[in-house]
Amino acid sequence: MFNKNIKSKQMSQKQAEEKTIQNLLNCYFREIDQGEWLATNIRADDQVGPQHDFSTKEGCIRCYLPSHSCYLIANLRYWSLIGIHLYYFPILTQYSEEADITVPSNVGIIELIVSELVYISRDCCKNNDLLNRVIQSCKNIQEFLKTKNETLNRGTFLGKFIQAEQSLLYGHQMHPTPKSRQGFTADDLSAYSPELKSRFQLSYFRIHNSIVQEASSLDSKATDLIKDEVLLDPEVDENFKNLYCHQDEYSLIPVHPWQADYLLRQESIKRLIYMGWLEFLNCRGRFYFPTSSIRTLYHPKSNFMFKMSMSIKITNSLRVLMKKELYRGIDVHRVSMSNIGKNLYANFPKFLIIRDPAYISLRDDNSQECPISVILRENWFKSTCCSADVISIVALCQESAEASDSKLAKVIRYISRHQESSLFQVSLNWFQSYLGISLEPLLWLYSHYGIALSAHQQNSILELKSFYPHRFFFRDTQDFYYCYDYYDLLDSIIPGMGIGTENMYDTDVIEEIFIYNLFVNNLFGIVNVFATSKLIDEKLLLEYIKNVLVNYNKKYKNLSKLFEKLLSAAKLPCKGNLLTSLYDMDEVAASNPGRPYFVYIDNPLLSV
Incomplete structure (x- = not known):
């Protein structure tokens, strides 16, 4: 068993590194330098030549890296008109036309490409941490592969909505850091990653209505919609429902548990709690599933998915909801309910827009960021109304x-x-x-x-x-x-x-x-x-x-x-x-x- 685990870890590391290099190369050739196509393969003396089975072009792509005074050589497994190529590994280097071909490690190739990029951006970015993000993404992919439980690749190969949402082990194939999550610890990765089939309860804040900003395009306010969801949740105790879910001067805002921990360390939040405007009610109720975006949470029996703020950087962006995002959901719902939406659905009944009809947030007139906020998204994929195969x-x-x-x-x-x-x-x-x-x-x-x-x-x-x-x-x-x-x-x-x-x-x-x-x-x-x-x-x-x-x-x-x-x-x-x-x-x-x-x-x- 021990040897099997070692072998599995080595295979996961190899797959993660090769997938990361493939992304990096395709991005580099698309955005920085296309390199030159050579009609023949290039290999080191002790390498067995690649066996071509379906490529539209044999040969390799060779690209010169000025800051290292060397060529990067990628033998082609599949050459694509679209630019999403597949490669044979290992990737090679050559330091002059006459020099021997060398075979760096996968990590060495990653460092070589990223250091070339950092050199290119040296006048604009003095503290570039791209290498850290690339390596973090690669290690996360390795962890997902190592601990995978791929229900979608056993028996049925499709499955239901949440199975598909939690199956994205690699992410965007034309992105250098598709699985980077700056702000997550190793424990956070395990607890909150969709790729690891995580599920968890929502945290709740109780907020006085005087510091709440909310809007809804439905008949009910966001406050009432959330309280109704809690009332319908059989896993929330009756005492909580009686205390916090009736009509009063307070709203409930569900928050991602990672974000709740983060917020409770912020001085501004501590001050609101001390003043009695804000109360933290801990985690309650059903266990929700993170979808592929990490911060949108789903339950098969809930009327809504919840898109939440998270103060972590996923790929390129800090995932704190902005006011413009809150407003957009209301606008889109208005579009869909107008003659625009009616005409769209009349002409194309098989084309549907999943709407975000309500939001609620802690009001802050001095910031565009909304760290305590949630968007309510229609749940088209409730277990009671969707038994079909649904997949992004x-x-x-x-x-x-x-x-x-x-x-x-x-x-x-x-x-x-x-x-x-x-x-x-x-x-x-x-x-x-x-x-x-x-x-x-x-x-x-x-x-x-x-x-x-x-x-x-x-x-x-x-x-x-x-x-x-x-x-x-x-x-x-x-x-x-x-x-x-x-x-x-x-x-x-x-x-x-x-x-x-x-x-x-x-x-x-x-x-x-x-x-x-x-x-x-x-x-x-x-x-x-x-x-x-x-x-x-x-x-x-x-x-x-x-x-x-x-x-x-x-x-x-x-x-x-x-x-x-x-x-x-x-x-x-x-x-x-x-x-x-x-x-x-x-x-x-x-x-x-x-x-x-x-x-x-x-x-x-x-x-x-």
Whole structure:
């Protein structure tokens, strides 16, 4: 047993390091230097050459690192038009054209790449901690792999909503630190990580209404909605309900237990408790499950999910709710209840928006941050009303921990076997079905009302029926954007819309965000998974997207500028996750959503 555990730890470390290097390399080649493609493999004298089985290009990518005066050499296992390449390990180095090939350790390669990045940013960032964040992310992935209990990869390969949400062991495949969590201790990681199947009770603060800020688009106030949830919770004792859940001058605010511990150490909170305005009521009730975002909590019998503030830095951003985020949820609910939402649902009944109809927060007129706050999110996936397979696109596309097929590939192979149809045809049919329920509704909403939804893979949830796409859910109202050109129309339908939300932009900015999230991140990412799973060629699906866009260009003529960019531009906008991390940019706090660190990548639609 001891030897088995040692072997498992070594395998987890190797997988985590290689996944981290793959992310770093793909980000570096996309955002910093594409390097040069060489038609032949390069290997050290004592290495066995890589065996190619399905790459579109053999050979390697070689990139010069000026600060180290050396070449980095990555032999290709799969070369992608989209830029999400797969590599053979180990990665190699060479210090001159005539020098021997060397084989650094995985950690050595990570340090080499990150130190090159720090050198690049030396004039802007004097105390760059990117290496620490990369290593922390890598170690967290290793821990998730070591202690995994992958129910989704045993027996049923899909499962219910929370199983899928807690299955993201690797995270964003084009991010250098997808699993970094600055502020978590090792115990915190174990207690609160969705990847480790954690579950815990909510902490509660009782706050005098005079220092509460709340809003609701429902018939009930946020205060009453939360008290009703507690009253319906059979695991909360009757004494607590009688003391704190009736109508009075106080509100209850559920808080993530990590955040509660953090808040109780803050002098401002201690002062409010001493003055009697605030009371901490400890943890109570049902055990909630963290979803993939870590701070949004779910229970299959609750009417709401709770999106909470957490004063930790997850990937690039401190996850404390901002006032603009609170306001956006109310705006989106108003949109969905207006003629905009009614027309959307009438035309596209299989496209649904998960709304955030209420919030409550400790009021602070001197800050945009809301460390004691919660957004109430509709729970579409209650056990009483959702028995279907429901999964986010990012979870569907993620490679499993055993380095075998993604869940998407397993779905396609399952359909192929049971329908006795080719993998090619099933893949094409599945992708056509997905575009049918996702792409046109998003284009329609932007065309008619100037509303752009940032439908990246994590915000896109798919309900499958007979393993094919059936309904598309968009979540996270933070990622709604409104175009200035449509302001008069929107204001006539929903007066006062956009006040305080900081999400109204010029067309050029909107379309950068829209193209990156929907096309580069979402659709191109899915295409890459089909191709790397050996199901269908990237070019065929890219050609299908191109043909669909040509047809939509005729239908939505006012979006001709957007379609021209997609169909004709040599480069497409792409969020630079590596540069955003390198320059330590907090995207949530920034008034302009990551735009300074957008880069431009080759448009893969021009290759077909």
